[in-house]
Amino acid sequence: MQLIGSVPSPYVRRIRIWALQNNCNIELISLDIFSAQDRPKMANKNPARKIPILIDGDLTLSDSNSIIRYLLEKTGKSKLNWPQEHLLTTINACNDSLVEMLLCERSGLDTRSDALFFNLQNERIEQTLSFLNNHLNDEQFKSCEYLNISLYCLLDWISFRELTDFSQYSELVAFHGQFSERQSAIETNPRH
Secondary structure, three states, X not given: OEEEEOOOXXXXXXXXXXXXXXXXXXXXXXXXXXXXOOHHHHHHHOOXXXXXXXXXXXXXXXXXXXXXXXXXXXXXXXXOOHHHHHHHHHHHHHHHHHHHHHHHHHXXXXXXXXXXXXXXXXXXXXXXXXXXXXXXXXXXXXXXXXXXXXXXXXXXXXXXXXXXXXXXXXXXXXXXXXXXXXXXXXXXXXXX
């Protein structure tokens, strides 16, 4: 199997960490998704031009949610239950808002301006981080390896890109510090 994506992407990193922790051999094909050379390669596999993309023989899947569902089924692991899916959707909403804000900043827009789009994204980021901080120790969360991986990738990407301050969320800070010590987190660290 091949995973097409970029090393810094939190969505790609989720799959990489899960694969490492579950001894699932997936080759990373790393692209610079913003380069003129690599964008056509990405678009050739996914016209939506989003990563990650998993290729397994004749099957091509995009979106980390679809990819993890496929990998869980392929390896005989338990799928996420509905409450866990809800938590994953919350993590994804925060991550998506942060991606949008980063793209706006890179496009030269002032994301601190009083504009509806920026206000909505900032509100979503704050509310989802608060929600995740309050539910991190729920059994539904603690018992799901992929939720823990996804949350760690979100928090570490926030830290790596310096996107927002989550230091006021003590549970998230403690979780991030503990997960950072795992070998899979070290091996996939985008700072190297």
